[in-house]
Amino acid sequence: MHGLLGHSDQFLFNNHENGSLALYLANEGFDVWLGNTRGSISGERHVQLDRSSHSFWNFSNHEMGVYDLPALVDYILEKTGNKNLQYVGYSQGVRIFLIMASMRPEYQQKISLASVIGPSGFLENLDSWWLKPLGLWTQPILRFCTYINIHVLPPELLNMGHTTVFFCQNILTSELCFKIYKSMVGDSGEITSDSLSLLAKYTYHVPTKQLSHYGQTIVSGHFRPWDYGPSGNVEAYGQETPPDYDIENVTVPLAVYYSLGDAFANYKVEIYWIWHRKNKFIQKIQILPKYTGKLWGYFYK
Template structure:
């Protein structure tokens, strides 16, 4: 049996290396994989500014700006383990940050605490456990309010557009629940793959880990691991080389198993580009909080156990977030094939939010969690709809009373052999 398993491992090893030998990457892909976000923006001919933002609890955040003074500001907030680069990697013709700038918006890209661009604190060194004592809760009550205030103070606008992906939506819902006064500063919140409830996910990997998440967090902390994955250039380079060149198929399989299978929209030639920027770093506690949400089937504050909960919250169990306080205009976008944001969970979220003006289940059936930022045809499948909703809100045509239900009618025309592009047409009912 051991000999058989060994043979299988050898065959997989050889297959991956053979495939890697055939695969060639464009020089621009390899170059962009090594560039940081500001360098990417400059390379493609856009102006860029770096802004340091101080959160009230001492974290020093970095925001990258594609400036257009006097234009309507838009704040983009990335997901877990991502950074500002997620809005940039597919280039000027596809990535959302560039498309917004081309349409005349003043674009702000936040890097939340703990990622590779926001790793400073006024009191704690990143090797101190206290530095990593945060989850999406702290992002919502500290990072987002500080950034919103900073943008408003540095522009002539009293409101801004907010676009969040995955954790960027979770932290916004926390801010709305705990600091509802900030909802008046949001012109429109657009939630891509919104994550609050996990009651209907059926991914076996998440369901297997969730019941043991508290024990796993304690285990990591007991051996001194507070960041996940630990930021280390050696490990980063090793992962980059292995997944880009040696085990490309295996790494693609793992990503699809965790995010949702959609090889049509996943450009595997961009793997080095993605791995050059991802994962960008976060805390073990962030994963722990999401694991608790899956296991408890509630969108609630962090569970420290009954004793500590009573000290912090006055009850044995953590309180639920008050989604009804999120009363700014909200647009929801979600996919049938997203392993982290199930359709029924997003629809429940839609019912509980205070002011949903647009609810869009994308009709492209394979749209997964990564397609919102890395899909080859994401501009046609999603972003064009978002631009229309933004325009309607800005002109006062879209309110809760005349809420729109967006659908994407997708057709597949005659294509040349080997082509996987889709044409899509937006219809708003």
């Protein structure tokens, strides 16, 4: 599963000699299924709700982990006739996997191995000068966008793909594009101008409430469901603060890939809970120094 602002086609990038992750796994004999989260460019249809309604966009990572990912797992197992599958999640894809494993523990037996790339659950001690302050503003931004009936950021009027490609390929702004990219995701030592332009082309919008859920995590330092405020939380959870996801009881075997240069997956925090789990569940932990472009080869060598 892809990350924030992402889409499954990012697993098909093929601008390195080893090919894309999805094609590499297919060539190795795996039956590869690519999923998309709700609100992504391929997840904007509903059997009852209209895309322009507020109800359509009233979701966060919680709903993806509790409802969407389990449904995807069941669909694949039904179609293939298998009893379990191997899961690969990148950034947000790790986040919703942990939510599913916590809130729907019966699905842990359906995952034989989870390869988690750039885990971003807690978002504490972010290695980025702007992400922490941005977290403080996501709630006001959500309220304002809801008031003016904007449900995704950047607004679709800007045509995210075309705008970013032009910005990153233009000789006058390409260097600034590199600096913005590094400030957002970290210091990536192997991203070239071509691969950054390709990444920009396939970067999409993000639903405002989904982004705001990230902001709540950044501010609180807790990996937990949506915070409705004290009274709303009492109604939803029976207590004034949302309960933390119980990831201590995740027993799915893990292969963990993270980078010292990843601004979102701070290894001192995100990996902490892994080291304090029973060793028998850890199949592999691989550090990728100063490299955050994990979808474009190398990490699966």
